[in-house]
Amino acid sequence: MNNHFQYGIDHLTIGKAVDISVGRLKAALGPASIAKINASAAAVSEIVAENRTVYGINTGFGILANTPISEADTRTLQYKILQSHSVGVGEPIQPEIAKLMMITKVHALSQGYSGAQLSTLERICWFINQDIIPVVPEKGSVGASGDLAPLAHLCLPLIGLGEVFENGVRKPAAQVLAAHGLEPIQLGPKEGLALINGTQFILAHAVKAVQRMLNCLDAADIIGAMSLEALTGTQAPFENRLHQLRPFEGNQLVAQRLRKILADSDIMQSHVDCGRVQDPYSLRCMPQVHGASRNAWLHLKSLTEIELNSVTDNPIVFDAQHTISGGNFHGQPLALPLDYNCFAAAEIGNISDRRCYLLLEGKWGLPMLLMNNVGLNSGFMIPQYTTAALVTENKTLCFPASADSIPTSLGQEDHVSMGSISGRKLNQVLDNLEFILSIELLSACQAIEFRRPLKSSPVLEFAHSHVREFVEFASEDRIFARDIEQITRMIRDFSFVNKVHAFATRSGHPLNEGFDAYQL
Structure with a gap:
């Protein structure tokens, strides 16, 4: 190299x-x-x-x-x-x-x-x-x-x-x-x-957002799979032949990742004949929802890399005899995909919050609020309040800045992109998304322990044990903000995803195999 x-x-x-x-x-x-x-x-x-x-x-x-x-x-x-x-x-x-x-x-x-x-x-x-x-x-x-x-x-x-x-x-x-x-x-x-x-202000925010959003997308698949396991969901909706009939690449990648993450799970095998016909959408439709956000991310990545190697000055000096005063400085090419990636990132938080809610309902063998002694204890009720608040905050950040333009320079510059706001907003949405995913991971790790002595897949058992190095099982209420902070740090510094991916590769289940475009 x-x-x-x-x-x-x-x-x-x-x-x-x-x-x-x-x-x-x-x-x-x-x-x-x-x-x-x-x-x-x-x-x-x-x-x-x-x-x-x-x-x-x-x-x-x-x-x-x-x-x-x-x-x-x-x-x-x-x-x-x-x-x-x-x-x-x-x-x-x-x-x-x-x-x-x-x-x-x-x-x-x-x-x-x-x-x-x-x-x-x-x-x-x-x-x-x-x-x-x-x-x-x-x-x-x-x-x-x-x-x-x-x-x-x-x-x-x-x-x-x-x-x-x-x-x-x-x-x-x-x-x-x-x-x-x-x-x-x-x-x-x-x-x-x-x-x-x-456009270097817009561009730098886009570079950082592309890196952070990929990490969140990867984390969402792993965490969503753990929630599905804890809720005894089925992996049938992730079958390859199903997604070949609607072959969006992002969907196919997520379905493949879920199949590999869930491979060789004892929990999955334990309820094959349970009689449950369908899972809720937040479990069943992860390939479609997570995949759509991956496709949006791929578009942003592609355009950002074009901009990284572009000349965005004005005028452009070709030589002493040839200069052109044009508009290569205009931020619209990145403003639009930055805005719609706000929606894509916010939707990953939205579906994650739905899974948090499902984990608390007390269905399918899990205790209500993920704790045996509730009443005296509130269990995991209130962390989901935080995800609900963050999801709504992200929705308020989804108004597209690029949909607006205010003339400047006395009308000489009569259409502007507002892409700088788009870039800043996307990173704010990602800030919130990292917290939401952390709370789902905290809840899923708690929930999956109620399936013992059965074990999940090797990949998810590794992910669970990694989290447990830093955050213990909660048998009673405590200050969950500290747990959330610790897990958010693991997501935000990429260590959670990187360690799980490395384990999956060592185990013969490389999660992104065949989808090189969806990597940095």
């Missing part, structure tokens, strides 16, 4: 972007990308020297596009755009997402169509490699003309302004540069515009 990535040349995937951000993959500017960067910067210098009018190089911005800027002021213009556009509000985004913004910005500018100087890109790489992360407020982008406000904040430290996180501590950027013996960079013509034009 190649452990080095060349910005502007190599193909960037979601997995590689994440690996660069956490230090698993080294990335740098190579000779080929340096040549393209220098040629593009030289083309901009030639445009300035010949005094040819090109938007953003020697004109104002937005509605001021027809306002000429003298050659003497072309550099000053670039400093002013970073300052004037730094109008973000709210809490800072997670440093991890800001770092992904820098990585994707370097990759876009290194393709050599933006006129950025090599020294500027080298400085951004220095911030990435030193893990010194700009402070970027979460709100203020309309998702067109680029993610202007967040990108302006992201790039302020390059010129010694704004703030950064260093070792988790928020500090003035000028102080940090001085401590490392560095001076602010000197921006050239067009560079300020190149730095703030682009």
